[in-house]
Amino acid sequence: MNKGVISAGLAYFAWGLFPLYFHQIGQVPALEVIMHRTLWSMVFVFGVLLVLQRWAWLPLVLKNPRLLAGFGVSALLLSCNWLIYVWAVQNGHVLDASLGYFINPLVNVTLGFIVLHERPRRLQWVAVGLAGAGVLWLGIQTGHMPWVALALALTFGFYGLMRKVASLGALEGLALETMLLTPIALVAMALLTLRGQGVLVQGPPSTAAWLLFAGPLTAIPLLLFAAGARRIPMSTLGLLQYISPSLQFLLGVWIFHEPLQPTRLVGFALIWAALAVYSAEGLWFNQRTRPKA
Template sequence: MNRSPAPSSSAATSASRGVLFAALSYTLWGLFPLYFKQIAQVPSLEVVAHRTLWCLVFLLGVLTVLKRWAWLGQVLRQPKVLAAFLLSALLLSVNWLTYVWAVQNDHVLDASLGYFINPLVNVALGFAVLHERPRPLQWLAVALAAAGVLWLTLQTGRLPWVALVLAASFGVYGLLRKIASLGALEGLTLETLLLAPLAAAAMAWWTWQGQSALSHGAEAPSTLLWLLFAGPLTAAPLLLFAAGARRIPMATLGLLQYISPSIQFMLGVWLYHEPFAATRLVGFGLIWAALAIYSIEGLLRSRQAAAAAA
């Protein structure tokens, strides 16, 4: 006799998909320095404008193919929803601008530090806003990671503003997307739609002044092609992230966040040869130890839940 899956099985499947989606998004973000180094000659603010416009074009194409337009008319009649997504859109643009500037100006390691701090922001927001309660070993992992971040911060000898802006902006953005009323595709489309008028106006002005990549497209066609590629390249990880954030706790999202800065760290040290004092390894070692503890605890917890459901 066939039995219907238990509710816990359905929840476990959703959580597993959420982990996969989020992990893929963070892997893609970790590789982003490779892309932004290709367009380092384009000012960071113009890069953000291109990302916004071409991402919107890509998303509108996806919605057209899927014939998913019913939500837009409803949302446009809800000022509170528009205000919430305008806030998330502004946070996203601040995060984009800071990150692009950091990569283009040889601060990949500073960007890496920001995304190492971000999981702490996620856990704090989950605890304070969503009333999630980390387990004892999770608290230990958070404490180790906090110690590592503090060590890295002290080693810089200055306020790490790049890292702090990246961590804060994306942490709050993740929270807003987790509790958002729209799905991943619709939410990202609305965000880029709200940003598009500013991006289009700025692009038109720069082009009219002869200062944009569009006005020099004939001289550097490869640069223009790289900028057009920003649409799908921007949309894919954000859609994966939003889909994952809605399915898993903020604490788990915080754990997976370490994928991106670890990749960025390796690129910054071994590919771009940015200065890296040996003393900073202590901080990164603490953070990687936290990641190991968090991962092992989560794995054991999942096996216990699976055994109980069997």
């Protein structure tokens, strides 16, 4: 199997289980969680770089303002996505979060078409239309657009695009992103500590330990995702994307017991139908174009 498919698939599987982790630290404000994710991710990634002795890229990057600016934007997108997602899980919106990542393949296909000039096939456009209808239905039923879901889909869609076209590898790119975000996180954590607030001052040791675990838990799936995104088309990336929200949806309904009105289920059903069409078309196309032995 394609290494890019395996890498991205493992990343999405890990992300699908993230609500379990963020529910465990639900007493920590979302913004503080993001500070810790940023800091401990940087520590973990730079530890990996230290072991591998892969530092040759750093002086060249620091002399390239355009590259730094590009990764500054991707770091901002990533941190916004983190913040929205953690807030959603901690405030009983796991289903809305899962919807965001159901929508994300629409964003991937659209960005691939507009920016990378990828050409989705006819049935792929049918799948996009079905998923779009599902999103519209959910917006009509709730009386407003599903802003949490759309914000998650857009921030991660644009982040995936930037990582796909980035000139740095998965490990180096994540190291640069966390390096750019860490000064902000350190200043914010220092202010909390000086005020006698935050987990490091007031929280139990067990919660602090859970937050330390955020480093590898955050970095490893992102490394897998970035490695996969560079090897496979945006459309394939969009198909694999459904692993994560499917797991989140099941967790939201069965583990966290969030209400799911029958009318909302219609919207989800349209999106699942889009997945079925997209998957079947992809399998058929690969079978038809596979070289015969």
